[in-house]
Amino acid sequence: MPRRPDPGVEERILSAASKLWKNGGEDALTMRAVAKAAGTNTPAVYRRFPSREALLHALLRRVQQQVADAVRPSQSPEEACERYLDFALSHPHEYELFYDHAYQLPLPGRSGRTVALREHRPTMAFMEAKLAERLGGSPEDHTRLSLALWAITHGTATILISKSIPAEHASELRSVLSSAVKAMIRNASV
Numbered sequence: 001m002p003r004r005p006d007p008g009v010e011e012r013i014l015s016a017a018s019k020l021w022k023n024g025g026e027d028a029l030t031m032r033a034v035a036k037a038a039g040t041n042t043p044a045v046y047r048r049f050p051s052r053e054a055l056l057h058a059l060l061r062r063v064q065q066q067v068a069d070a071v072r073p074s075q076s077p078e079e080a081c082e083r084y085l086d087f088a089l090s091h092p093h094e095y096e097l098f099y100d101h102a103y104q105l106p107l108p109g110r111s112g113r114t115v116a117l118r119e120h121r122p123t124m125a126f127m128e129a130k131l132a133e134r135l136g137g138s139p140e141d142h143t144r145l146s147l148a149l150w151a152i153t154h155g156t157a158t159i160l161i162s163k164s165i166p167a168e169h170a171s172e173l174r175s176v177l178s179s180a181v182k183a184m185i186r187n188a189s190v
């Protein structure tokens with residue numbers, strides 16, 4: 001009797017890879033270690049992810065989707081920045097994985113086609129849409145502001161994750177971020 005494919009194996013592989021990354025970083029992410037942690041064998045991992053790079057890309061897309069899912073319920077651009085920061089702080093390993101390797105993600109679309117940042121980053125498209133709702137115009141009119149908001153939010157996340165400031169200043173830094181986001185949006189509407 002032939003073996004039945006295991007429908008949950010891909011999710012187990014990705015979960016195992018994520019845990020290995022979280023506990024041991026990039027060096028811990030070997031196909032053999034992933035297979036063992038997922039309770040399967042190495043050929044099964046290679047059938048789903050033909051290379052370590054393909055597995056890494058799947059992990060990156062997974063984190064990208066998790067960030068988008070965390071931000072999507074936001075009712076305002078300010079709330080989106082807060083949710084983004086909350087995700088980064090509650091998932092520091094995943095956040096660092098993504099930003100250490102996001103440049104490796106293949107861009108969607110046909111080769112030779114220039115891909116807008118919003119097509120490659122769902123949170124960017126979401127933020128641009130929220131800014132257009134607030135400020136008017138089309139989402140594309142707000143790319144620069146969206147990038148600026150992401151830059152200060154990402155910078156804040158990076159500072160807090162790396163513990164570059166004393167812990168007693170963390171809430172102050174979050175407050176500064178909130179004020180800066182509000183001011184940038186307010187100034188953009190003038």
